[in-house]
Amino acid sequence: MRFSKSFFPTIKEIPSDAVIPSHQLMIRSGMIKPLGAGIYSFLPLGYRVFQKIMNIIREEMNSIGGQEFHLPGLNPIELWQETGRVESFGDIMFHVKNRQLILAPTHEEVITSIAKSHIRSYKELPQIWYQIQTKFRNEPRPKSGVIRSRQFIMKDSYSLDTSFETLNTSYNLHSEAYKKIYDRSGLKYFIIGASSGAMGGSGSQEFMIESNAGEDTIVVCDKCNYASNLEIATSNKQKIKFENISSKTEKVFTPNVKTIDQLAQFLKVPVEQCAKSVVYITDKNPILILMQGNDQVNEAKLLTLLGTEFRVSTDEELVEIFGAETGSLGPVGVSKNVKVICDNQLRDAKNVITGANLNDFHLMHVDLLRDSRIDAYADIRVVEENEPCISCGNSLRLIKGIEVGHIFKLGTKYSVALKANYLDESGNENPIVMGSYGIGIERIAACYIEQNYDENGIIWNKALTPYDLHLIAVNMKSEKVIESSNKIYEELSKRYSVIFDDRSQVTAGVKFKDADLLGIPIQIIVGERNLDNNSVEIKLRRSGERKIIKLEALQTEIEKLNE
RNA sequence: CGGGAUGUGGCUCAGCCCGGUAGAGCGCUCGGUUCGGGACCGAGAGGUCGGGGGUUCGAAUCCCCCCAUCCCGACCA
Numbered sequence: 301m302r303f304s305k306s307f308f309p310t311i312k313e314i315p316s317d318a319v320i321p322s323h324q325l326m327i328r329s330g331m332i333k334p335l336g337a338g339i340y341s342f343l344p345l346g347y348r349v350f351q352k353i354m355n356i357i358r359e360e361m362n363s364i365g366g367q368e369f370h371l372p373g374l375n376p377i378e379l380w381q382e383t384g385r386v387e388s389f390g391d392i393m394f395h396v397k398n399r400q401l402i403l404a405p406t407h408e409e410v411i412t413s414i415a416k417s418h419i420r421s422y423k424e425l426p427q428i429w430y431q432i433q434t435k436f437r438n439e440p441r442p443k444s445g446v447i448r449s450r451q452f453i454m455k456d457s458y459s460l461d462t463s464f465e466t467l468n469t470s471y472n473l474h475s476e477a478y479k480k481i482y483d484r485s486g487l488k489y490f491i492i493g494a495s496s497g498a499m500g501g502s503g504s505q506e507f508m509i510e511s512n513a514g515e516d517t518i519v520v521c522d523k524c525n526y527a528s529n530l531e532i533a534t535s536n537k538q539k540i541k542f543e544n545i546s547s548k549t550e551k552v553f554t555p556n557v558k559t560i561d562q563l564a565q566f567l568k569v570p571v572e573q574c575a576k577s578v579v580y581i582t583d584k585n586p587i588l589i590l591m592q593g594n595d596q597v598n599e600a601k602l603l604t605l606l607g608t609e610f611r612v613s614t615d616e617e618l619v620e621i622f623g624a625e626t627g628s629l630g631p632v633g634v635s636k637n638v639k640v641i642c643d644n645q646l647r648d649a650k651n652v653i654t655g656a657n658l659n660d661f662h663l664m665h666v667d668l669l670r671d672s673r674i675d676a677y678a679d680i681r682v683v684e685e686n687e688p689c690i691s692c693g694n695s696l697r698l699i700k701g702i703e704v705g706h707i708f709k710l711g712t713k714y715s716v717a718l719k720a721n722y723l724d725e726s727g728n729e730n731p732i733v734m735g736s737y738g739i740g741i742e743r744i745a746a747c748y749i750e751q752n753y754d755e756n757g758i759i760w761n762k763a764l765t766p767y768d769l770h771l772i773a774v775n776m777k778s779e780k781v782i783e784s785s786n787k788i789y790e791e792l793s794k795r796y797s798v799i800f801d802d803r804s805q806v807t808a809g810v811k812f813k814d815a816d817l818l819g820i821p822i823q824i825i826v827g828e829r830n831l832d833n834n835s836v837e838i839k840l841r842r843s844g845e846r847k848i849i850k851l852e853a854l855q856t857e858i859e860k861l862n863e
Numbered sequence: 864c865g866g867g868a869u870g871u872g873g874c875u876c877a878g879c880c881c882g883g884u885a886g887a888g889c890g891c892u893c894g895g896u897u898c899g900g901g902a903c904c905g906a907g908a909g910g911u912c913g914g915g916g917g918u919u920c921g922a923a924u925c926c927c928c929c930c931a932u933c934c935c936g937a938c939c940a
Contacts, residue, residue, distance in 0.1 A: 312889070312901065313875045317933055337932065391864095440864075443934085558940065576940060596939050612938055626940040655940075682939090775898050809900040816900090827899055837899090 301767065302789075303801040307344055309333075310814050320513040322749035323445030325758050329817050331745075338442025338450035345818070346745075348766035350453065353485060353744050354432050356763065357455045360481050364473040366428040366457055371411070373434055375404045383409055383717040388609060394436050403436035408714045408736055411458040415732055416720035422462045425722060425732070426470055430457030432741070444513050446742035447702060453742060459735040462722065464711070467733045471709055474737045478507055478705050485744055486761040488751055489704060492518055495531035495600040507705035507739075509747045514700035519683050523694035531600035534679055535687035535696055540572050542650040546665035549632065554662045558627035560594050563662065567653065575652045575666070577629040579613040579621070582606060585637045586613065586621050588629070589680065590654075590668075592645040596682040605641070605678050622657045630654030631672040632663055642674045643681050702750075704743050710734040752842075758819030759842050762862065768796035769858065770820035772811050774827035776804035785826040788836070788854065792824075796858070816841065822861055824854070 309330040317334070318324040326332045331346025342350060358368065377400045380386045386393065386402070394403035404410070411429055419425065432455045442448050459470035475491075482489045487509055494506040506529060508518060519533035520526070528534075557563050564571040571593040578589040578597050587610065589597055602610070615625060621638065622629050631640050631654060646652065650667040668674055686695045715721065715731035724730055745764065752759045760766070769792055773785035789800040799820060801811045808827070815823050825837040830848055838847045838857065849857045 309873095311874065316869085316875070319934075334932090440937090441934095560940075563940095578938075578940065580938090591939080594939075599938070618940090629940065772899095777898070807898055807900085807902060809898095809902075812900045814901085825899075829899070 301797070301799050303799060304803050306799075308799075308814075308818070309343065310817055312813075318445060320444050320447075320750070321753055322447070322513075322746040325749055325753055325817075326445060326746065329758055329819070332446060336450075338439055338448065340446055340449060340451075340742075345766050349745050349760075349764055350741050352764050352766075353741050354453070354455070356484050357432065357481055357739060357741075360477040360484075361428075361430050361455070361457060364428060364477045366430045369429055369431040370433060371404075371407050371431055373404050373436065374401050375410060376400060377402050379409045379413060379718075383412075383714055385409070392437050392439070394438050405435055405437045406454075406736075406738070407431070407433075407456055408458065408710070408734070409718070412714040412718045412720045412732075412734070415460055415715070416718055419460065419720065419722050419732060422722055422724050425460055425462050426466055427460040428457060428470060428473070429460070430455060430737075445746060447513065447746050448515065449742070452740060455739045455741065457737045459737075461733040461735070462724065462730070464709075464733055467709055467711075467735055471707060471735050474707050474735070475505065478707065478737075478739065481739065482507060482704070482744075484763055485748060486752070486763055487704065487744065487748055490527055492527040492529055492701075493532055494529040494706065495604060504706060504708040506703050508701035508703055509751065510699055511702050511747070511750050512700050513750065514702040516701050516703055518699050518701045520697050520699060521689040521692060521694050522697060524689060524692040526689050526691050526696075529600075530683060530698065531598065532604075533683040533696075534690050535683045536690050536693060537645065537683075537687045539645055539647070542648075542652065544650040544665075544667060546651070549663045549665050549667075549671055551656055551658075552662055552664055553660060554628075555660050557660070557662070563653065564593075567662075567664070569653065573652055575630070575646055575649070575654045575668075577631065577655055579618060579629065580610040581613050581617060582608050582610045584608070585639055586617070587639045587641060588631055588634060590631055590640065590642040590646055590674075591681060592643060592649075595643060595645060598680055598682045601678075601680045605676075605680065624655065624657045624659050628655040628657065628659050628661060630657055630663060630666070631668070631674070632666060633657060633672075639675050640673060641676045641678060641680065642668065644677055644679045645681060647677050702743065702747055703740075704747055705737075705739040707737040708735060710736050753819075756813070757817035760819045760821055762821060765820055766797075766818070767799045767820050768822070768862065769798045770815045770818065770823045771798055771800045772808075772815055772823060772825045773800070773802050774808045774811070774825060776802060778828050780831050781826055781828055784831055784836075784851070788824065788826060788851075791855065792858065796862075822858065824858075 311328045314324050315327045318327055330343050332340045332342055335341055393405050435454045436451055439448055439450050442450055461467045461470055489507050489509050492506050492508055494504045517530040519528050519530055554566055557566050560574050560576050563574050574593055576591045580587045648669055652666050653662055653664050654666050656663045685698045689696050712731040720732050721729045722732055749758055771789055773781050775781050792798050819841055821841050823839040830836055835848045835850050838849055
């Protein structure tokens with residue numbers, strides 16, 4: 301590809317809207333161009349990279365028996381009403397205004413509906429169906445360039461199985477395929493346990509890269525291999541011993557005490573002795589969550605526990621339900637329609653302090669078993685830095701990460717909702733057991749850049765580079781340079797994809813800067829200086845290493861470098 | 864959705880506080896000189912100052928409303 305005839309709109313200045321390196325470099329190198337918040341045009345250079353990623357994915361998916369589909373982005377809203385996901389996606393899903401259609405944020409519903417109408421027998425299973433397709437999600441706050449956008453390309457695949465045992469096989473096949481995809485792409489990644497969230501299902505894992513630009517918090521243990529999304533992470537935090545020191549509760553006046561810290565200070569007790577009450581509202585009933593001290597409610601854990609959507613209560617609702625406001629709530633004496641869930645840290649706790657459900661009053665010496673009704677105990681707290689690891693006791697560390705892939709064991713949630721059944725060997729009808737698996741294409745590219753750049757630009761590897769070689773004619777006014785570089789270009793183009801910077805109106809410096817910015821791994825520099833010795837220069841983008849190569853040895857040198 | 868910031872030629876920004884003919888650098892066009900790390904000289908083209916309303920003799924500048932973009936947060940009683 302001759303640079304002079306190509307559309308490679310490189311930019312010298314850092315775009316003011318871009319904050320993280322990958323975003324800045326993707327725009328500066330002319331890979332992408334923003335059209336709106338979270339909406340990007342893919343320019344030729346960027347699209348070549350994305351296509352390379354898609355091809356790697358395609359190969360690995362095909363090698364585990366995947367069959368490629370291309371499903372519609374427009375979906376009838378009725379299909380999504382049947383699985384209840386119009387509600388659970390809420391505002392994240394785009395709705396078409398002048399038709400009863402939505403823009404699909406994922407494709408479990410379409411896949412399941414196809415399976416429903418065509419899969420009849422256990423003999424037709426298992427299946428792995430996938431596609432590489434545009435997804436639409438109305439992110440409230442797009443950020444970090446293509447890392448969180450409102451329209452993006454995803455490889456999504458779906459496994460259809462007869463049982464949870466064979467689902468495990470399909471799931472593991474995907475896990476292995478994903479590892480190969482990231483390895484081939486050159487990403488440094490790790491795998492963590494994750495929450496299934498709105499997808500539902502019995503288990504899931506995420507493929508993450510560590511990055512301060514990440515939106516997920518990951519709990520890692522440096523000693524053993526424990527790594528988990530904060531959303532489901534657990535720790536071995538010590539429970540304190542609760543001693544009973546009184547046979548009944550005692551109501552105390554606590555004026556203007558709203559927070560646990562204020563309460564502990566006011567009563568001169570340790571924070572851990574206080575129990576915080578948090579109230580959520582579901583479509584069924586209010587739920588009072590009891591947490592120890594300043595422990596935070598992990599809403600992802602709560603979602604998994606409840607299996608239903610919920611929201612934080614309003615101040616008005618609190619007064620109506622408990623007769624008291626925030627800061628004075630507690631589990632003692634609450635009405636029967638309030639479900640009380642208590643975090644495991646407070647299991648069987650005695651002598652704790654809770655709100656009295658009377659403004660500006662708290663209860664001391666509360667014995668949860670004696671004085672209140674606890675409907676369930678569960679682990680619903682957020683793990684904190686330096687707590688002991690659940691499996692080895694070592695101090696846990698919290699890091700930020702970007703999710704580049706997520707695999708789910710869905711189970712039968714969608715097949716049951718849409719009645720996608722098969723007949724087993726005994727002629728009984730059973731729901732198909734499903735898995736779903738996603739990889740974001742642009743994210744792989746962005747994450748790769750986050751891990752591979754320097755002050756001059758991107759540093760591509762052989763697998764993802766948009767072109768194999770970057771040929772630079774230093775001075776297009778020199779007949780010698782023109783003749784030689786044209787000849788080299790024609791020769792190399794037979795075996796490689798080559799960018800040939802043949803621009804006659806820019807100086808050598810501009811060409812060098814552009815080459816470093818684009819980040820093609822191998823630069824071939826043709827200038828008069830070396831041509832006088834029948835040579836050209838090769839510069840390796842990553843190491844900066846330069847070699848002078850005789851013209852006749854160029855082909856073999858390139859071959860060697862490409863091995 | 865809450866908080867903060869920004870919006871001025873293609874890009875990066877100044878001008879706004881203190882109202883009075885719209886600026887710089889880069890990029891672009893033309894001519895010339897240069898030619899191995901974002902060259903130089905000269906001449907040009909290009910902007911309803913995000914949109915609407917208001918105040919004023921006069922608004923990029925002051926006031927109100929809206930829109931867009933970016934950042935932080937999203938619950939902790």
